[in-house]
Amino acid sequence: MKRFVTVLGLTSLIALAACDSAKENAVENAYDNRADAIDNQADKMEDMADNLSGSAENAAEHAADALENKADATREAGEKAEDAVENHM
Numbered sequence: 001m002k003r004f005v006t007v008l009g010l011t012s013l014i015a016l017a018a019c020d021s022a023k024e025n026a027v028e029n030a031y032d033n034r035a036d037a038i039d040n041q042a043d044k045m046e047d048m049a050d051n052l053s054g055s056a057e058n059a060a061e062h063a064a065d066a067l068e069n070k071a072d073a074t075r076e077a078g079e080k081a082e083d084a085v086e087n088h089m
Contacts, residue, residue, distance in 0.1 A: 024085050031078020035071040042067035 042064045049060035 021086070024082050027085050028078050028082045031074055031081060035074040035078070038067055038071035038074060042071065 045060055045064035045067060049057050049064060052060055
């Protein structure tokens with residue numbers, strides 16, 4: 001499901017990219033790239049959790065959830081930064 005949402009989001013960004021300036025795109029891409037890296041860390045953490053059991057598994061799952069939340073927050077910050085660039089043009 002997460003990958004579907006990511007693909008849907010990227011598709012939406014591509015559709016909107018035609019309306020954005022190069023500076024807006026650069027800002028958004030920087031935040032998206034960072035968020036993607038964090039999502040990759042979360043995926044690795046979830047894979048690791050699959051090989052654990054008990055409290056170690058719970059801790060790894062919690063860490064993966066925290067990373068996913070951080071990625072979401074990074075994307076939201078990127079959207080706000082893009083809006084700020086757009087409003088100053």
